[in-house]
Amino acid sequence: MSDKVMNATKQLPLDLTFRAALGREDFLVAPCNEEAVALLDMWPAWPTVSTVLYGPAGSGKTHLINVWCETSKARVIRGEDLQNENVPTLVEGATAVAVDDADLCPDWEALLHLYNLAKEQGISLLLTAKQPPSRWNIDLRDLDSRLRTAQVGALRAPEEDFMAALLLKQFSDRHLSITPDVLAYLLPRLERSFTAVRDFVTAVDAESLAARRKITVPLAGQVLEMLQSQTKED
Incomplete structure (x- = not known):
């Protein structure tokens, strides 16, 4: 475990920035997500209609959508729920709209209509999506060309130092303490994602x-085994 991680047991937030989310959670800004956060911070002065955030499951995409929607008062819909018939209602009177997992949209025509x-x-x-728009296998030329003009920001899996900060923050929020030996045990064993830390x-x-x-x-080992068993059953 690095000296920086060891210092995390004594002082937060490991040179990371805390940012309020939904008025009750904290979002940590770190190298793995600072590119995406910088794009959201540019709003409402975006130079293009759309902005795309992409990264693996658990990298914080949904969390960032919630942060942005709180700021922009945007309406949000899951990609799998986007249909041509609900697009007009979604945009009516809106100043901003977010589509979480847009790459799961069942009808590219609906996303083109929304755009x-x-x-x-x-x-x-x-x-948001797991991959950049260029890898969405879009078979609609008009939509493909429009999304090529979008701002694109990547989110990566959290680094070790960031994972340590996430664990410490989550424990602190629950008024729990975590000792250095527990932290050292968890870091190489816990999946590197926001979701894994929270669970x-x-x-x-x-x-x-x-x-x-x-x-x-x-x-800690007992709980990890329990969670891994649940994942296998699912």
């Missing part, structure tokens, strides 16, 4: 309360 209406009405459009801290908190046990390496 065109957003451009006509001066509406900002934020899209682990939630589960270990519940198990600690139920068993009236301190959070130790054995308890």
